[in-house]
Amino acid sequence: xxxxxxxxxxxxxxxxxxxxxxxxxxxxxxxxxxxxxxxxxxxxxxxxxxxxxxxxxxxxxxxxxxxxxxxxxxxxxxxxxxxxxxxxxxxxxxxxxxxxxxxxxxxxxxxxxxxxxxxxxxxxxxxxxxxxxxxxxxxxxxxxxxxxxxxxxxxxxxxxxxxxxxxxxxxxxxxxxxxxxxxxxxxxxxxxxxxxxxxxxxxxxxxxxxxxxxxxxxxxxxxxxxxxxxxxxxxxxxxxxxxxxxxxxxxxxxx
Numbered sequence: 001x002x003x004x005x006x007x008x009x010x011x012x013x014x015x016x017x018x019x020x021x022x023x024x025x026x027x028x029x030x031x032x033x034x035x036x037x038x039x040x041x042x043x044x045x046x047x048x049x050x051x052x053x054x055x056x057x058x059x060x061x062x063x064x065x066x067x068x069x070x071x072x073x074x075x076x077x078x079x080x081x082x083x084x085x086x087x088x089x090x091x092x093x094x095x096x097x098x099x100x101x102x103x104x105x106x107x108x109x110x111x112x113x114x115x116x117x118x119x120x121x122x123x124x125x126x127x128x129x130x131x132x133x134x135x136x137x138x139x140x141x142x143x144x145x146x147x148x149x150x151x152x153x154x155x156x157x158x159x160x161x162x163x164x165x166x167x168x169x170x171x172x173x174x175x176x177x178x179x180x181x182x183x184x185x186x187x188x189x190x191x192x193x194x195x196x197x198x199x200x201x202x203x204x205x206x207x208x209x210x211x212x213x214x215x216x217x218x219x220x221x222x223x224x225x226x227x228x229x230x231x232x233x234x235x236x237x238x239x240x241x242x243x244x245x246x247x248x249x250x251x252x253x254x255x
Contacts, residue, residue: 042156042166043155044155045155050220053158053219056160057219059161060202064198064202065202065206067199068206069203071199071200072206080203082127083200084200085118085122085125085127085128086124086126087182089115089118089124089125089128090125090180090182091176092111092112092118093111094179095138095139095140096108096111096112096115096138097175097179098140098142098144098145099138099140101145102140107138110136110138113130113135114130114131114135114137117130117135140234141169141172141175141176142175143169143171144235146168146171147168151168152168153166154166154167154168155167156227156228164223164224164227166231169231212226
């Protein structure tokens with residue numbers, strides 16, 4: 001049997017298998033009640049998390065959002081862009097460290113180069129000169145590094161005023177503070193800068209927050225699911241693995 005015939009035969013048998021699987025699933029759905037949703041095993045303290053989530057929503061409604069709205073009203077877009085660039089640049093040392101710890105020294109070197117260029121030519125990072133030079137920005141943290149090292153995801157956590165997290169990712173908080181140059185500017189400068197970062201970040205996320213409120217039947221579930229997908233995407237550098245049904249069939253059967 002020639003190669004073309006074998007290829008056509010494989011495609012035909014795959015199509016038949018898929019059709020039979022679809023029919024079986026449709027028959028099962030029509031003849032029985034849908035199974036109850038499985039509990040989120042990674043959210044063992046959901047009642048407590050929901051209470052913290054509700055507290056955060058009130059804090060956002062009465063404090064964070066009004067501050068962000070006022071900030072957007074009085075601040076021109078180019079200024080807000082400069083603020084965003086500045087804080088992104090302050091995160092570059094953390095990006096560099098975590099890339100090296102994850103076994104990506106070339107990315108770590110690029111992050112270091114971005115920090116040096118933007119901190120000098122870019123006026124402390126207010127202008128993102130490095131991206132214009134073709135140096136792509138990373139988004140790495142210690143939670144991703146622990147995942148690469150094989151640390152389990154752990155339990156889902158909602159932290160007061162901080163939001164979604166896990167027992168693995170929460171380890172990034174002290175590491176991010178330790179690798180951010182703003183931390184060492186002295187509390188008279190550090191506290192106002194971190195407050196500005198929070199307000200600026202809330203302003204940038206306003207559209208996403210409105211979308212969640214309008215689209216989600218349960219905002220807590222939506223946020224939890226979105227956080228997990230976002231973290232998986234970061235850990236796998238934008239290419240999380242997906243199971244291939246027919247790859248499994250190829251392993252089980254001699255077509």
